[in-house]
Amino acid sequence: MSTQSAPSGGNNFLRNLIREQIDSGEHQGEVVTRFPPEPNGYLHIGHAKSICLNFGLAEHFGGRCRLRFDDTNPEKENQEYIDSIQSDVTWLGFEWDGPVRYASDYFDDLYALAQQLIETGLAYVDEQSSEQARENRGDWNTPGTDSPFRDRPPAESLDLLARMKAGEFDEGSCSLRAKIDMRAGNMNLRDPVMYRIRKAAHHQTGDKWCIYPSYDFAHGQSDALEGVTHSICTLEFEDHRPLYEWFVANLTLPASPRQYEFGRLNLNYTVTSKRKLKLLVDEGHVDGWDDPRMPTLAGIRRRGYTPAAIRNFCDTIGVSRSDGVIDAGLLENAVRDDLNEHAPRAMCVLDPLKLVITNYPEDGVEWLAAPGHPNSDAFESRQLPFTRELWIEAEDFREEANKKYKRLVLGKRVRLRNAYVIEAEDVVRDEAGEIVAVHCRYDPDTLGDNPADGIKPKGVIHWVSATHGRTATVRLYDRLFADENPGRGDVGEMLAGLNPASLDVRENCPIEPGLASARPEDRFQFERIGYFVADRYDHGPNHPVFNRTVALRDTWGKSGD
C-alpha cells in the first residue's frame, strides 16, 4: 500500500464556513463530523468523496469524525454490508473516533424523544393507511389536508404508540407523524412520518423492535445525541434541513447540530446508484460487488487503485454546491500519478511473438541487472535472464513500416529494454503464411551503450526470455460502460450501455521470473503497457494472476501511426 498521504488540499465553502465559526466561537470551536452510511450496499467512489470530506474536515480542524451506520431500515440492511463498509473506510486510511456507532444504538432514546414530542402536542399517531396519507398529502400544486387523527389527545397517541411498539398493529395500519404543516410548500413538512411499523428482525437489535424511526427523525437526533456539530450530507437532502432544524428546535437535546449539503460526485462512464450497482451484481453482469470493473471501493481496490490515489482524486475534484460530472479520466490520472511514483517496473508480454537471436549461443544465459524504477534508486534492481529465444509483443514487429513506427522492422534496429540492440533479418512463417518467429542478430557491444556507429535505435521494446520466463493470467480490464452517461435512464438503458469489451483475459502471458513471487495486491508497471496488480484473491506463486489497473498514457495511439 502506498504511504503517500493526500495533500491538504484547497479551500472549499465548508472549510471557509467552519473557519469563520471557529473564529466566532460557535460550537465552542469544536468540529465533530460523521460518515453515516446505510448498510444496504457496498460503498462506491461517490462515498469516497463524502468520507474524505467528513474525515478531512475533522482532521483539518483538529476535530473528530465518527462512523455511524444509519440503520433504520432493517429489511434492506445486513451484516455483510456493515463489514465491507468498515473495511473500505479503513482501507482508505481513515480512523474513526471511538467505537463504531449505529443509529440503532439510540432507538430507546429516540422512542423517548418521540413521546416527548407527543406530549408537547407536536406529534400524533395517524391511523390512516399509507395510501390515504399519500392522497391527503396533496401535491406540489395542492395543499395537503389534515388527518382526521391529527388533533387527538396526546394521551391517546401515547397509548397507541406503545401498542404499535408492542406489536398490536399490522404494518402500514398506522404511523407516528410530526404535526407541522400540511400546506407547506416543502413536502417534507407536511406531517412527516417519524415511526412506521416493520415486523422485521434488525441486524443489531434483533426482535426487540417492530417499529422503526424514519431517516428524518433518527438522523438529526442521533447527531445531537452524539454531539455532532456538522452534519454533512448531499444536496438532495437540502429540503430536509427545515425538518432537521424543526426537530432540533422542538426537542430537548444535548446539542444543536447543523446540517450542510454539498454536491455529490458524478463520474461519467459509470453509475453510482446503489440500486443499479446491486442489479449488476444480482443479475451477474459482473462477478460481484468487488469485481474490478465496479466503481465500488472494493472493486476499485481489486482493480489496483491505491488509497492515496483515491484521496488525491477527491482532493483534486474539490467540493462545491454545484452538480457537475467529473471525467473518469481524472480518476485514472490519479492512479497513474501514484503508481508511476510507487510501482516497481517489470516486463510482461501480452501477445507473444517468438524472437530468435541467431548469433546468440543455443544455451547461453546472461543475467542482466535491470533497475526497479527508472527515476529512483529506492527500488531494488532485478535480474533478467537473457537467452537466445525471447518473446516480444506481436504488435512490436512489422515487416515494413513508415517512419513514425518506432519498433522492430525487418532490416532495422531496435533496443531490447534493459538489454541489447538487435536488428531483424528474417521472418519464419507457418503453412498458412502467418509469421511465427522473427530472426534477428544482436550487437554484443550495446549493453548500456549505443551502437559503435553512433546511430541510436529510435525505439525500445520489451521482452521476456522464452526459456526462463514464467507465465501468468493477465486480465485486461476496461471501463464497464461504453456509454458516457449510463446512469441517466432506466435499468434497460444502463444495461444497453455496458461495454462488451470490459474484460479481456489473456492466459499464459510470459512474465519475467521475479514476478511469480509477487504477493497479492503487489502493484507493478509492466513497462510500455500499464499498471497491474496481483489479484487480491486469485493470485498465487503457482498461478500468477494480474489485473490491469489502467493503461499507460498513450499519446501515440491517439494520433495513429
Place this chain on the structure above:
RNA sequence: UGGGGCGUAGCCAAGUGGUAAGGCAUCGGGUUUUGAUCCCGUGUACCGCAGGUUCGAAUCCUGCCGCCCCAGCCA
C-alpha cells in the same frame, strides 16, 4: 403552475465591490534504453442573459433563461 438549489474556459473549481487563482484536458517544444515519467511553453473565460446601483460589479439590486432535487410508512 408549489418549494429548494445551481449556472466562472472542454471538465472540475477559487474568488463575497477594485478590475478573473489553480488542477485536469488540449496544443507546441525539450530530456529520455518505457511512444511512460519529467521539464518548459500554450487560453480573447460575452464570469447564463438583460437591465440597474456604483468612480468601479463575477461579486449588490431587479427581471428573465437553463439545469438539478422534492409528492416512500427509503436513505
